[in-house]
Amino acid sequence: MTRRVNVLGGGPGGLYAARLLKLRDPALEVVVHERMDGAQETFGFGVGLTEATMRNLEQADPETADRVREVSYVGHELRFAAEDRSVCLHGARNLAVGRAALLRVLTEAATAVGVEYRAGSHADLGSVSGDVVIAADGVGSGTRAKLSAELGVRTSLGRTRYVWCGAPFAASSAFFASARRGQQLFVTHAYPYAEDRSTFLIEVDDRTWTDAGLAAFDAATAPGETDQQSVRLLENVLSDQLRGGKLLANRTRWSRFVNLGLDRWHTGNVALLGDAAHTAHYTLGSGTKLALEDAIALADALAGESSVPAAFAAYEQARRPAVERFKQLAGRSQRWWDSYRWRADWPAERLGLSYMTRSGNLTMADYAASEPGVVRTALEWLGAAPSGDPAEWVLAQPLRGNGIQLPARAVPRADLGQPVEEVAWAEPDVWGEDADRTVARLAAGTGPVLVTGKPGEFWARVDFAERLRLRTRRTVGVDLPRSARAFAATSVGAGRADFVTVSQEDS
Ligand SMILES: Cc1cc2nc3c(=O)[nH]c(=O)nc-3n(C[C@H](O)[C@H](O)[C@H](O)COP(=O)(O)OP(=O)(O)OC[C@H]3O[C@@H](n4cnc5c(N)ncnc54)[C@H](O)[C@@H]3O)c2cc1C
Structure with missing residues (x-):
């Protein structure tokens, strides 16, 4: 005992x-x-907790x-401040402490x-x-x-670097925002967690890390100390988001997520x-x-x-x-978020739909049930005004792509009827070195590409299709099981694939 x-x-x-x-x-x-x-x-500022x-x-x-x-700060909405404007992703249901x-x-x-x-x-x-x-x-x-x-x-290390800071005011909502300085991109994840405090978590990719001199600032900072030069630079770049004020730091250093x-x-x-x-x-x-x-x-x-x-x-x-x-x-x-740079100039609603469905636990239809306006505007990239059930509407849209024409965005694999280059993909890390090589090879080709894989592993396939869409000029399809119709609509609606072929049974 x-x-x-x-x-x-x-x-x-x-x-x-x-x-x-x-x-x-x-x-x-x-x-x-x-x-x-x-x-x-202790390290860190506020953390978010859900009602669940x-x-x-x-x-x-x-x-x-x-x-x-x-002791929590309850009831603020979540906004995405894109480069064109800011959109509310969902109403007041956040809780932070x-x-x-x-x-x-x-x-x-x-x-x-x-x-x-x-x-x-x-x-x-x-x-x-x-x-x-x-x-x-x-x-x-x-x-x-x-x-x-x-x-x-x-263990493996995350690709981006982040600092976990605070700000001495309660932001009016939780928000994501980015700020550019030339090719440098600073991405903020912020939320209020007390009447006079917000978390400001700032992320940079390798390019920004090197170009902005952050690597040198970090190297010049003694162990256990705050990287003051980086904090000053961030206060300058994020001045609008910080209402012209200062960041709060507490042994604040750049880290890579473990x-x-x-x-x-x-x-x-x-x-x-x-x-x-x-x-x-x-x-x-x-x-x-x-x-x-x-x-x-x-x-x-x-x-x-x-x-x-x-x-x-x-x-x-x-x-x-x-x-x-x-x-x-x-x-x-x-x-x-690692690949945010490649979407950063999207309109706010498109970014919002892509963000909300990024992990796969929420379909476009789920999200449309609570925020129909965001989804309707986000879908305008498909070239027409959506009507009726957004998922069925998306899948019914015709495609006139690079080397391919289809009557609808979802077609049975057997009915594709046009030559496509097929690539099998099952690796979750679609931004790693293996993926770099495959993307480079496919970028050199022309015509449509269809990403296939074994039954039951379709997430990696959809994410790889998205990378191809973001980083090549090819029209990209993904082969999905019949049972994944809701995710097929989400994949196309959120811009992860141009079209879907339906062929595989569940594993
Ligand atoms: C940037 C960032 C943002 C985050 N945001 C969120 C969020 O919004 N929501 C959320 O849910 N989570 C968030 N997290 C995650 C969250 O901070 C951690 O998952 C959580 O703190 C884990 O709790 P823990 O008790 O396991 O470990 P920790 O909180 O790390 O606590 C470990 C404790 O052990 C102590 N310790 C270590 N070694 C020894 C030793 N030898 N002897 C005695 N004491 C020791 C440390 O001092 C520390 O107090 C975030 C994390 C990061 C990095």
Whole structure:
């Protein structure tokens, strides 16, 4: 029977796990070790949480959920400020919370039920003992590094670089915007998270990183310090977005996102949770959510199973499917933002539709049900005014493309009746080196291209088709299973493919 639990890391995941464990079994001795000395020292500014996450927290622990709500900033809309104008992507349903405020609430919630919280305690597997160790020590987890052979660690770095800053005012909505300086492109993801605070996350691609001199600024900044030269440059470039004011920085440096996955989330008496176990790109806004939901599942498993190995196995079994799904959605979102430069001059509504459907968890029809005006305007790129059901309308549009004419955008594969160059594609990373080579080869050709693949792997195909549309002059089709009609319409409507052939059965 478990008597003593050591939690390494007092981030959202570790604190919440500690609180829930103690709530479920008050006889447990639970200690949280946090190397920082207080919530104000923490990295980052605000994080976004969804209503779905809040409902999960309410079910697990209504008191803490209420406190999180009290310190959250609720009810702002989301806008996309394109180069031509700004469009509202959805109404007031966002909720954001300052990371420091969230940690304060979770620390109080944990200590209120008898968790021992040791601030300034830099702990590792060698310095703690107990029946169970929960490694909640974040993306740079020292615990994971020590156990890497047992856990099977896979990492890769994101292509863009980002800085996580704040601004001393509440923006009137969450928004995306970009600013150009010649060929340099600075992309802002901003949202208010308190009456007097907003998160300003700024992303740059390799070209901007080099051309704007950011690489040199970064190299000249001492470890642990804010990159002041970059912050000054961003204040200048983003002056309109910042209302002429300053950015708030807190050991603010350029980073590349660490994509992380593990073959196993536990070994012996150690279980990993949150960012220590897995990451999902920040443009899906779900890392804190996943850490908190891991904590719920781990606490439930430890309370419900008779042995630690059985509890850890149950925890991983319960959480892995949801985490893998979010990682996949986040991966597509990440690649959409990686390639933003190639869409940056699109009209606002087109960008909005492409953005809202980027991960694949929302179809164009779903989105049209809530924002019909945005979708109708976005579809004008197809050359006529949409009417009726947008998905059926899109698929019924004729195509007069580069070397191909079709009566509708969706045709049975057998009825294509014209020569097309076929390319098979199954690799999710459609902006990697393999894809570069294939795109270069196809760019040199002419006429239509059809992207095909094995049944069940159609996301990669659609994303590769989009890359071909963005980076070559060819007319691009994608072969999709019959069951994916809604996604076929989404792919064409959002400009990921010019046409779809329907041939494959479900896998
Ligand atoms: C730019 C950016 C934007 C983001 N935006 C969002 C968002 O909008 N919504 C969202 O849900 N998520 C967002 N996230 C993700 C979110 O920040 C993380 O997923 C989340 O913080 C993970 O929580 P965690 O408890 O697993 O780890 P962390 O929050 O990283 O906490 C780990 C803790 O462990 C401590 N620690 C590390 N080593 C030791 C040690 N040896 N001893 C003691 N303590 C130690 C650290 O000091 C830290 O406090 C964003 C992330 C980034 C990078």
